[in-house]
Amino acid sequence: MSSKLKQPNQNTWLYTDIVKDHFFNPRNVQYDEPRDNKFNGKGTVGSPVCGDMMTMWIKVDEIDEKIKKCTWKTFGCASAIASTSILSEMVTKNGGMKITDAMKITPKDIIKELGGLPARKIHCSVLGDQALRAAIENYRKSA
Numbered sequence: 001m002s003s004k005l006k007q008p009n010q011n012t013w014l015y016t017d018i019v020k021d022h023f024f025n026p027r028n029v030q031y032d033e034p035r036d037n038k039f040n041g042k043g044t045v046g047s048p049v050c051g052d053m054m055t056m057w058i059k060v061d062e063i064d065e066k067i068k069k070c071t072w073k074t075f076g077c078a079s080a081i082a083s084t085s086i087l088s089e090m091v092t093k094n095g096g097m098k099i100t101d102a103m104k105i106t107p108k109d110i111i112k113e114l115g116g117l118p119a120r121k122i123h124c125s126v127l128g129d130q131a132l133r134a135a136i137e138n139y140r141k142s143a
């Protein structure tokens, strides 16, 4: 294999080690509907490209407006799982990201954290991004 083929690019289906790690060991997955008041924001979105779905739950600290918890469930593909897994870490690390900053995250930022995604799978990273925005909007409406 030539070294050129080792890096994901527009014409390959190769996944980075970071993508594979988050796909095989997804972080912050929510397997069941959460009970009680563990979360104060929820967003569900579907992809117009593939029809897959994503639901995300967030717990926002009402004092500092930082995201303390972020869990998710999807019927999406490996790329959607990896993208949302790493997104859930991005918004909760170091005590949590302020919701105003989290709203500025783009699929491009997520893909950069993953070390790249095959071009055909870029739409999959949009699912988590949109679900996060929907969850933040839901928190804002109910706060």
Ligand code: FES
Binding pocket: 047, 050, 051, 052, 076, 077, 078, 079, 080, 121, 123, 124, 127
């Ligand atoms: Fe639907 Fe990836 S193909 S989320």
